[in-house]
Structures are given as structure tokens and as C-alpha cells.
Amino acid sequence: MNEIVIATRGSALALWQAHAVEAMLGARFPGLAVRLEVMSTVGDKVLDSPLSMIGDKGLFTKELEGALYDGRAHIAVHSLKDMQTRLPEGLLLASVTERHRPEDVLVAAPGTTLASLPKGATVATGSLRRRAQLLSIRPDLHVVDVRGNVGTRLRKLEENGWDGMILALAGLERLGHADRVAQIIPASQMIPAVGQGALGIEARDDNPELLEMLAALEHRPTRICVEAERALLRHLEGGCQVPIGAHATLDGDRLELRGVIASPDGERVVRDELAGPASDAGALGVALAERLLAAGGAQILAVMER
Numbered sequence: 001m002n003e004i005v006i007a008t009r010g011s012a013l014a015l016w017q018a019h020a021v022e023a024m025l026g027a028r029f030p031g032l033a034v035r036l037e038v039m040s041t042v043g044d045k046v047l048d049s050p051l052s053m054i055g056d057k058g059l060f061t062k063e064l065e066g067a068l069y070d071g072r073a074h075i076a077v078h079s080l081k082d083m084q085t086r087l088p089e090g091l092l093l094a095s096v097t098e099r100h101r102p103e104d105v106l107v108a109a110p111g112t113t114l115a116s117l118p119k120g121a122t123v124a125t126g127s128l129r130r131r132a133q134l135l136s137i138r139p140d141l142h143v144v145d146v147r148g149n150v151g152t153r154l155r156k157l158e159e160n161g162w163d164g165m166i167l168a169l170a171g172l173e174r175l176g177h178a179d180r181v182a183q184i185i186p187a188s189q190m191i192p193a194v195g196q197g198a199l200g201i202e203a204r205d206d207n208p209e210l211l212e213m214l215a216a217l218e219h220r221p222t223r224i225c226v227e228a229e230r231a232l233l234r235h236l237e238g239g240c241q242v243p244i245g246a247h248a249t250l251d252g253d254r255l256e257l258r259g260v261i262a263s264p265d266g267e268r269v270v271r272d273e274l275a276g277p278a279s280d281a282g283a284l285g286v287a288l289a290e291r292l293l294a295a296g297g298a299q300i301l302a303v304m305e306r
Contacts, residue, residue, distance in 0.1 A: 001209055003033040007064040007073035010038045011149040016174050017199050018077045021217070024097070028216045037073045039063050061202075065091060068204055075214065076202040079171075080195030080226060085234035087202065094211055095201040096226055098219035100170040102197035102247060104130060104190050107157060107172070108164035108182040114138060121163035124156070128264050130166045132243035133190045135266025150175055166190075170197040191245030191260045191271070194229040198222050221250050224281045228257045231285025236261070236293070242304055246285070253278045259288045261297035263304075270297045 004025060008018035015038070022034045040063065064076035065088055080096065087093065106114055106123075114137055117123070124146040125131050131143050144162065146153050150171050157165045164182070172178055201214055225248035232246045243262040248255055255278045262269040272295060274288040293301075 001032070001074075001213065003035065004075060004210070004213075005035050005037050005073045007037045007039060007067040007076040009060065009064070010040060012175055013079075013150055013171050014077075017079065021075075021077045021097070021199065021201060024217050025213070029213060037067055039067060065202065068202065074203065074207070074210055078200045078202060080198040080200035081193040083195065083200050083202070085194075085230045090205055091202055092205045093200050094203040095214040095217045096219060096223045097199040097201070097217055099198040099222040099225070100173065101184075102192040103169045103187050104166050104185045104192060104196075105169045105172065105181045106164050106183040106185060107154070107167055107180045110182060112164065112182040114183065114185065117141065117163055122160075123164045123166065124153070124160075124162050125166040126153070127166070127193070129193055129243040129245050129260075129262070130190065132262035132264050132266045132269070133245070133260065134166060136262060136269045137189065137266075139266060150177065154180065168192075168196055187247045188258065191258050192247050194233045194244070194246045195226045196247075198226055224248075224255060224278050225250055228255060228281040228285040228288075231282040232257070232259050232289045232292075233285075235286045235289035236297070236301065242301060246288075248281075250278060255281055255284055257284055257288050259292050261292050261300050263300050268296065268300050270295045270300065 006018050006021060008014050018036050025032055025034055060082040061078055067073040068076055068091060106112065119140050120142060122142045122144055123134060124144045126146050134141060134143060146156055153165060169184060172181060203210055203214060228248040229246040233244060236244055243264055245260045248257045254275060256275045258273040260269060260271045270292050272288060272291045274284055276284045
């Protein structure tokens with residue numbers, strides 16, 4: 001192939017991610033032309049409602065996948081946490097890049113921590129998963145919803161005078177806002193979203209030459225970790241509407257996976273962890289999902305489905 005067209009959202013973070021993949025391709029395939037096809041998704045357009053209220057199937061990916069189907073683009077670059085665990089027919093997760101740090105962070109005045117926030121402080125987040133775990137740690141907090149890209153959210157934090165906001169470390173660092181981080185919240189305390197910090201490159205499954213090129217961008221340790229996380233989420237059938245988190249780490253051939261299912265108010269939180277061979281990543285995810293369900297997660301999900 002002489003040219004690859006990348007479908008991407010138009011936010012600053014999405015463009016950073018697309019340009020990162022463009023640079024990876026350029027480094028490995030000198031002379032290859034790469035062009036961006038910038039698009040807007042439902043998740044970008046509907047900003048006056050919480051994500052949990054507008055559905056969870058392809059909010060940030062459907063339009064980009066349409067470009068793959070009709071040939072306007074060869075690949076789509078996503079934040080892996082935005083990708084469905086069951087991709088549309090004919091499409092596949094062709095490559096997973098090396099993961100950035102996956103933790104969530106507290107953006108607040110310097111030196112502030114979750115523990116030191118004043119009683120009843122107002123903290124903003126657009127994620128049910130973050131809301132639930134935050135309230136399980138600090139049930140006295142007033143948690144408000146916020147939507148928009150990273151820059152918009154940081155502006156809203158200042159305009160509204162909120163005491164803090166929970167965001168992903170990866171996005172802040174990629175956009176040069178690391179100085180806004182007051183506390184990196186340990187993944188053991190607030191379990192990240194499935195795939196958080198990694199990029200997923202989606203492509204059609206009928207172009208062997210392209211798939212071989214994308215394989216050169218693959219980071220196998222990251223792929224193993226996110227396979228376990230995505231298997232857990234797929235087994236639970238969770239999305240934006242359900243507070244579910246999973247985080248896998250790899251130590252040699254040993255894979256460790258943490259998972260959480262929580263009620264949105266943070267009153268019911270089921271956590272567990274499991275370890276096993278890296279070769280059993282998918283099975284490990286399913287096994288931990290079953291343990292979470294048996295420990296009370298099934299009841300939480302049943303209530304949320306009503």
C-alpha cells in the first residue's frame with residue numbers, strides 16, 4: 001500500500017492519537033503517505049446528557065466504522081476504552097499500541113488528595129465507573145456530571161468553581177496538562193476503565209497487506225492485558241451504563257487481573273482479583289467476571305437493567 005487513510009474524531013486528544021499512529025507508520029514504512037479523515041461521532045455531538053443516558057453502543061466509534069465499511073478510510077484509531085468488546089461483522093482490532101499509564105487522577109488545587117477534599121466537596125466526572133468508586137471512597141462528596149473533551153472539562157472546572165475533577169492520566173499527559181494533576185489515584189483504589197491508556201487500531205478483515213503492516217505496531221504485552229480486561233467486560237455485557245472496571249498487569253508470563261462492579265451510588269461495590277498464565281488471558285477475564293457476579297455483581301447488574 002502507498003497510502004493509508006486514518007479515520008479519527010476531531011478532538012485534540014483524538015487527533016493526538018491519530019498523529020501518534022501516523023508517526024508509528026511513518027517510522028516503520030518510510031515513503032508511506034498517511035492522511036487523516038476527521039469525523040464527528042454521536043458522543044461528540046450530544047453533550048447535554050450523561051453518557052449513561054444516551055446509550056453505549058459505539059457512541060465514539062460508529063461513524064468511524066462507517067468510514068471503514070465504505071472505503072473512505074483504511075483504519076480507525078480509537079481510545080481502546082471507547083471500543084465495543086464485540087466489533088461489527090467484518091471489522092477487527094488489528095493492532096493495540098503500547099499502553100500509557102492507565103490510572104485515573106484527581107485534578108484539583110496542588111497538594112489535594114481524595115482524602116483531603118473538604119467534607120461535601122463538589123467533584124465532577126462524566127463516568128459512572130469513576131462516580132461509583134469515588135462515592136465508595138468518599139460518600140460525603142457531591143458528584144456532578146461533566147461532558148466534553150479534555151480542554152472543555154478543564155475550563156468547566158474553573159468556571160464552575162468545583163473542588164475537583166476525575167480524569168484519565170493518559171489524556172492529560174498526552175495533551176500537556178500533567179501539571180493539573182493533584183493526585184494519581186492508585187489503580188487498586190479506583191480500578192480503571194477497560195483498555196484505558198491504550199490505543200486500538202480498527203480495520204476491515206479483508207485486507208491482508210494492511211493487516212500485516214498494522215501488526216508491526218502491535219505491543220504484545222498490552223494486547224494480552226487488554227484481552228483479559230475486554231473478556232471480563234464482554235462476559236458482563238457492560239458499557240457506559242454500568243460501573244465496571246478492570247485492570248490487568250503482566251509480570252513475565254503471569255497475568256494479574258483486578259475487576260469491579262459497582263452501583264452508581266457507590267453503596268454496593270464488588271471487587272476481586274485473579275492471576276494466571278498470560279496464555280489464558282481471555283479465560284482469566286471470564287473467570288473473574290463469574291466470581292464478581294457470584295459475589296453480588298449479578299444483583300447490581302439486575303437492578304441497573306430494570
